[in-house]
Amino acid sequence: MQVYLAGPDVFLPDAVAIGRQKTDICARHGLTGLYPLDNAVDRSAADASLAIFKANEAMMDAADAIIANLTPFRGAGADPGTVYELGYAAGRRKLCLGYSNDPAVYADRVRRLTDVISRNGHLVDADGLTVEDFGLSDNLMMIHALESYGCALVTPRQRLADIWHDLTAFEACVRLAAERLGATRP
Amino acid sequence: MQVYLAGPDVFLPDAVAIGRQKTDICARHGLTGLYPLDNAVDRSAADASLAIFKANEAMMDAADAIIANLTPFRGAGADPGTVYELGYAAGRRKLCLGYSNDPAVYADRVRRLTDVISRNGHLVDADGLTVEDFGLSDNLMMIHALESYGCALVTPRQRLADIWHDLTAFEACVRLAAERLGATRP
Numbered sequence: 001m002q003v004y005l006a007g008p009d010v011f012l013p014d015a016v017a018i019g020r021q022k023t024d025i026c027a028r029h030g031l032t033g034l035y036p037l038d039n040a041v042d043r044s045a046a047d048a049s050l051a052i053f054k055a056n057e058a059m060m061d062a063a064d065a066i067i068a069n070l071t072p073f074r075g076a077g078a079d080p081g082t083v084y085e086l087g088y089a090a091g092r093r094k095l096c097l098g099y100s101n102d103p104a105v106y107a108d109r110v111r112r113l114t115d116v117i118s119r120n121g122h123l124v125d126a127d128g129l130t131v132e133d134f135g136l137s138d139n140l141m142m143i144h145a146l147e148s149y150g151c152a153l154v155t156p157r158q159r160l161a162d163i164w165h166d167l168t169a170f171e172a173c174v175r176l177a178a179e180r181l182g183a184t185r186p
Numbered sequence: 187m188q189v190y191l192a193g194p195d196v197f198l199p200d201a202v203a204i205g206r207q208k209t210d211i212c213a214r215h216g217l218t219g220l221y222p223l224d225n226a227v228d229r230s231a232a233d234a235s236l237a238i239f240k241a242n243e244a245m246m247d248a249a250d251a252i253i254a255n256l257t258p259f260r261g262a263g264a265d266p267g268t269v270y271e272l273g274y275a276a277g278r279r280k281l282c283l284g285y286s287n288d289p290a291v292y293a294d295r296v297r298r299l300t301d302v303i304s305r306n307g308h309l310v311d312a313d314g315l316t317v318e319d320f321g322l323s324d325n326l327m328m329i330h331a332l333e334s335y336g337c338a339l340v341t342p343r344q345r346l347a348d349i350w351h352d353l354t355a356f357e358a359c360v361r362l363a364a365e366r367l368g369a370t371r372p
Contacts (some may be wrong), residue, residue, distance in 0.1 A: 053330035075261030082327035091277015144239035
C-alpha cells in the first residue's frame with residue numbers, strides 16, 4: 001500500500017533527509033511512502049514546475065492514502081500547495097490523514113501575526129476580514145475533510161520546539177494509515 | 187450549468203453583497219453561481235463548522251465548474267480554504283478556473299513580508315525555508331491545476347487598488363466558463 005507524503009518538508013534545507021526518515025517510518029509500518037522529491041525531475045529545465053506538478057499528481061493518483069503535514073507555513077495556516085493536494089486526494093476518494101506540529105487554534109495563530117478584534121459578535125483582523133473562530137486548528141474545510149475521508153487531525157499536546165523535524169505526529173498518522181489500509185508489518 | 191464560487195470573499199465585511207454581485211454576473215452569462223454563504227446553515231450551532239463543510243462539499247459536487255478567488259489572503263499566498271476547494275474540484279474532474287487580483291510573482295510577495303536571500307542557487311526566507319521561484323503567481327500545484335483542468339490563472343496587468351471588490355478578472359473567468367460549458371446567455 002502506497003502513501004503520498006505531502007507537506008512543506010520539501011522546502012526545508014534538509015528536505016531529502018526528512019523524506020528519507022519519513023519513508024523509513026512508512027516501511028517499518030508496512031507502507032511505501034511516496035515523497036515528492038523522489039520524482040526524477042530536472043528542476044533547472046524551463047518547464048520544471050509543470051513537470052513537478054505532473055509527477056506529484058501521478059504519485060497521488062498511484063497512492064492509496066495521503067498524509068499531509070499541515071504545520072503552519074509562512075503564516076497562520078497550512079502551506080497552500082499541501083492543502084491543494086489534500087483537496088485533490090479527498091476528491092479522488094483516497095484515505096486522508098494529516099498532522100500539525102502546532103496545536104494552537106487558528107484564531108490564536110492569527111493573533112500572533114496581526115491585531116484581532118471582536119466586531120458585531122465575530123473576530124476580524126486588522127484589514128476587517130473575518131477570522132474563522134470555530135476552535136479548530138485551521139480552516140474548517142481541511143479539518144472536516146480529514147474527519148470525513150480519514151482520521152481527525154493529529155497534533156501534539158503542546159507546540160513543539162522543532163516543529164519541522166519532530167516526526168511523532170507523523171508516525172501516529174502512519175500507524176493510523178497502516179491500520180486502515182490493513183498493511184502488514186515487514 | 188452551475189459554477190461554485192470559491193474564495194475568501196466570504197470573510198469580507200460585505201460578503202453577502204459580493205456574493206450577490208458574483209451570482210448576478212454569472213446569471214448574465216447564462217450560468218448559475220453557487221455561493222457558499224447561500225447555504226442555509228445556523229452558524230451559531232455547536233456543529234456549525236461541520237454543517238458548513240458538508241453544505242460546501244454538496245455545492246461543489248453539484249457544480250459543473252469552480253471559479254476560485256486566489257487573491258493572496260492574510261499572507262503571501264491564496265486562502266487555504268479556497269485552495270482546498272480547488273484541489274477537491276480538480277480531483278472530481280470539474281472545470282477549474284481561478285483569478286488573482288494581485289499579479290505579482292510569489293517570490294516578490296514573500297519579499298514584501300520577510301527577508302529573502304539567495305543561498306546555494308535558490309531563494310530562502312528568514313527561517314531558511316525555500317521560496318518557490320518559478321516566476322509563477324503562487325504555488326505551482328494550483329497554477330498548473332488550473333491549466334490542466336480548465337484555463338490559466340486570470341490576473342490584471344497591475345495590482346488593483348481594491349483587490350477585494352474589483353470583479354473584472356472574476357468576470358473574465360465567468361466568460362471562459364460559459365464558453366467552455368456551452369452556456370446560453372439569457
